[in-house]
Amino acid sequence: MSSVTVIGAGLAGAEAALTLANEGVAVTLIEQKPIRRSPAHHSDLFAEVVCSNSFKSDCPTTASGLLKCEMKRLGSALLPIAYSVRVPAGGSLAVDRNLFAEAVTEKIRSNPLITVVEKEQTELPEGGYTVLCTGPLTDGALYQSLTRLTGGDLHFYDAAAPIVTAESIDSACSFSESRYGKGGSDDYLNCPMTKEEYEAFYEALISAEGVVMKEFERSEIFEGCMPIEVMAKRGKDTVRFGPLKPVGLTDPRTGRRPYAVVQLRKENEEGSLYNLVGFQTNLLFAEQKRVFSLIPALKNAEFVKYGVMHRNTYLNAPRCLNPDFSLQKMPHVFVGGQLSGVEGYMESVLTGLVAARNILRIMQGKEPFRFPLQTMTGALMHAVACSPLEHPQPMNANFGILPALDNPPRDKAKKKELYSERALQALEEYLTQEE
Numbered sequence: 001m002s003s004v005t006v007i008g009a010g011l012a013g014a015e016a017a018l019t020l021a022n023e024g025v026a027v028t029l030i031e032q033k034p035i036r037r038s039p040a041h042h043s044d045l046f047a048e049v050v051c052s053n054s055f056k057s058d059c060p061t062t063a064s065g066l067l068k069c070e071m072k073r074l075g076s077a078l079l080p081i082a083y084s085v086r087v088p089a090g091g092s093l094a095v096d097r098n099l100f101a102e103a104v105t106e107k108i109r110s111n112p113l114i115t116v117v118e119k120e121q122t123e124l125p126e127g128g129y130t131v132l133c134t135g136p137l138t139d140g141a142l143y144q145s146l147t148r149l150t151g152g153d154l155h156f157y158d159a160a161a162p163i164v165t166a167e168s169i170d171s172a173c174s175f176s177e178s179r180y181g182k183g184g185s186d187d188y189l190n191c192p193m194t195k196e197e198y199e200a201f202y203e204a205l206i207s208a209e210g211v212v213m214k215e216f217e218r219s220e221i222f223e224g225c226m227p228i229e230v231m232a233k234r235g236k237d238t239v240r241f242g243p244l245k246p247v248g249l250t251d252p253r254t255g256r257r258p259y260a261v262v263q264l265r266k267e268n269e270e271g272s273l274y275n276l277v278g279f280q281t282n283l284l285f286a287e288q289k290r291v292f293s294l295i296p297a298l299k300n301a302e303f304v305k306y307g308v309m310h311r312n313t314y315l316n317a318p319r320c321l322n323p324d325f326s327l328q329k330m331p332h333v334f335v336g337g338q339l340s341g342v343e344g345y346m347e348s349v350l351t352g353l354v355a356a357r358n359i360l361r362i363m364q365g366k367e368p369f370r371f372p373l374q375t376m377t378g379a380l381m382h383a384v385a386c387s388p389l390e391h392p393q394p395m396n397a398n399f400g401i402l403p404a405l406d407n408p409p410r411d412k413a414k415k416k417e418l419y420s421e422r423a424l425q426a427l428e429e430y431l432t433q434e435e
């Protein structure tokens with residue numbers, strides 16, 4: 001079998017390299033450390049966990065737990081290492097980050113099929129199967145090269161607003177209407193606020209605690225996109241004349257224009273997820289939950305994703321990637337990790353794993369996997385590669401991207417259980433047929 005090049009030995013790249021080598025394929029793993037390091041990477045080890053040490057829930061009836069079950073079934077190389085160095089964290093899989101990176105590095109360095117090349121990759125290889133996993137902080141010459149290849153369909157930073165599930169929005173406190181009746185009548189869900197409700201929300205917003213940004217993020221982000229809490233601090237009515245403006249909207253409950261309105265926009269075709277329009281934010285996750293739940297329609301909202309603001313290089317996947325995450329213009333290059341448009345540690349590992357598995361299949365003369373949409377893997381790849389949005393936001397594993405259940409029970413816990421059961425069964429049936 002010919003050898004495969006993996007660029008970047010982070011979470012996705014380490015997973016791809018080990019998966020390929022475990023199947024007997026020679027790998028050239030190109031990593032810029034220790035010659036060059038991003039501002040968020042601090043060690044010279046592979047699979048460095050840059051921020052929180054949590055890989056999220058391990059319970060199969062949560063979205064992240066389900067993702068792990070699927071990754072185990074697909075033969076993830078990194079997951080067993082993570083379990084071997086886990087630290088107590090309730091129902092979550094948290095790791096000792098140093099032990100984790102050390103163990104992954106040792107597995108890679110001691111594998112005779114993996115040749116590590118320490119250099120900064122500046123161009124995409126013209127030929128030969130490649131897995132590109134240079135992560136959300138991809139910059140310099142490679143960033144320029146990707147910009148040229150994609151015609152600029154590459155996002156530089158991630159200023160994402162929170163996303164909530166449609167079913168958790170209080171319908172008694174919200175209404176569908178486009179501003180001035182323009183566009184489809186159900187394009188937006190409006191969450192009206194009275195003067196008193198707005199004032200309580202405003203006070204909470206301006207006093208909420210934010211994330212401390214890294215120096216490189218501070219200079220790059222604020223020029224382009226202002227967090228809602230920063231805008232609010234400019235004056236009591238600034239956001240009421242900005243993202244919360246009520247003009248062109250009539251609350252059917254009162255027949256009048258509300259004092260302020262938070263608009264929610266559909267995040268996916270099915271309408272199972274909504275984002276808070278103009279609410280890019282840098283508040284701590286717990287603060288987002290506390291403050292945004294003061295919006296009456298969102299008092300019981302389930303946040304599948306909180307707003308984030310950090311440097312994040314990622315492709316506009318629907319325009320650049322095939323459904324199997326190979327580059328449309330260079331199909332021998334598969335993209336893994338955060339660069340592909342997924343978000344999160346485990347999601348990054350998953351895409352490294354799938355890229356490796358797909359290359360192995362192609363080498364065996366088979367078609368790349370097309371995982372069923374009922375699986376978290378299939379749904380996540382579909383949500384990323386087939387997003388209907390002009391500017392897709394990075395996506396993590398969540399139940400909102402799965403197709404609705406045929407007869408959904410009212411009980412939320414039961415519903416999640418059914419989603420998980422259906423996903424694992426669909427994956428098993430699919431793999432039995434494919435393998």
Ligand SMILES: Cc1cc2nc3c(=O)[nH]c(=O)nc-3n(C[C@H](O)[C@H](O)[C@H](O)COP(=O)(O)OP(=O)(O)OC[C@H]3O[C@@H](n4cnc5c(N)ncnc54)[C@H](O)[C@@H]3O)c2cc1C
Pocket residue numbers: 007008009010011012013030031032033036037038040041047048049050051052053119120121122133134135136137138139142310311336337338339343344345346348
């Ligand atoms: C500041 C920050 C904090 C984050 N916090 C979290 C969190 O708490 N929880 C979470 O789930 N996700 C978090 N993420 C998102 C994401 O899960 C992580 O960034 C994750 O590490 C992505 O994995 P990856 O394999 O895509 O990239 P990385 O793990 O970043 O790996 C990329 C690798 O490629 C190498 N590389 C880059 N460019 C080149 C080049 N030109 N040539 C050769 N090698 C190169 C890098 O040195 C690095 O080793 C965070 C991201 C950032 C930026």
